[in-house]
Amino acid sequence: MLPPIVLASQSTARRQLLEAAGIPYRVQPSYFDESQIQLTEPAQLVQKLALAKAEVVAAQQRDPVLVLGADSILYLQGEILGKPADAAEAERRLRQMRGQVGELYTGHALVDTGRGRRLTHYGLTRIFFAKPSDEEIRAYVATGEPLACAGCFAMDGRGSLFVERIEGCPSNVIGLSLPLLRHMVQELGYSLTEAWDP
Structure with a gap:
């Protein structure tokens, strides 16, 4: 039987992905200080950060739950x-991204507090960026959206205007690879479809 899922993240995008997939959950942010982990290899970094967030929240649980931690970065x-x-850095970065191909890494971690198991994986999606004008970049930064996003753009928001195409899992760019999450939950011996109402 699938334990209750606790999302160790305040991300609105991650919440919306879980809701769209019909996966019930509750939110308990970890408030983990990400500066504690300094790694230069992107896949290792996002997995370490995701697990650290999940473990902080898992340590606070009394009943058996499945804690989901996640972290995303753009490698360019x-x-x-x-x-x-800040806005100035966002503008510089968006100019740097013009016409480039970036790699969006999202680390996924599950901590099964009932069985004492931990699992980490990462999703990787290649993003082919468009070439927005300086005026378009300034207008985008003025919305505030890129300031809250890893990689300085939101694929599920206004930032989608500046992405030509992607290779890989679409939901991974938004904050969680739902196919990867399904495989991880299965690896722990559960099924996400158990959560669906008949």
Whole structure:
């Protein structure tokens, strides 16, 4: 039987993905200090961060639950890009991204508190960016959207205007690879479809 799922994230996009897939959950942010983990390899970094967030929340549980932690970064031209610090950095970064191909990594971690098991994987999606004008970039930054996003754009928002195409899982770019999550839950011996109302 699928345990209750606890999302160790405040991400609206991740919540919307789970809701769209009919997966019940509750939110309990970890407030983990991401600066504690310094790695240069993107796949390792996102998995370590996702697991750290999940473990913080798992330690606070009394009843058996499945804690889901996640973290996303954009890897572009050999550089790891998280959320921009301010509007000026967002503008610089969006200009840097013009016409480039980036790799969006999302780390996924599940902690099964009932069985004492931990599992991590990552999703990878290649993103082919368009070439927005300086005026379009300034207009986008003025909306505030890129300031809250890893990689400085939201695929499920206005930022989708500046993506020509992607290779890989679409939901991974938004914050969770739902196919990967399904496989991970199965690896732990459960099924997400158990959560669907008949």
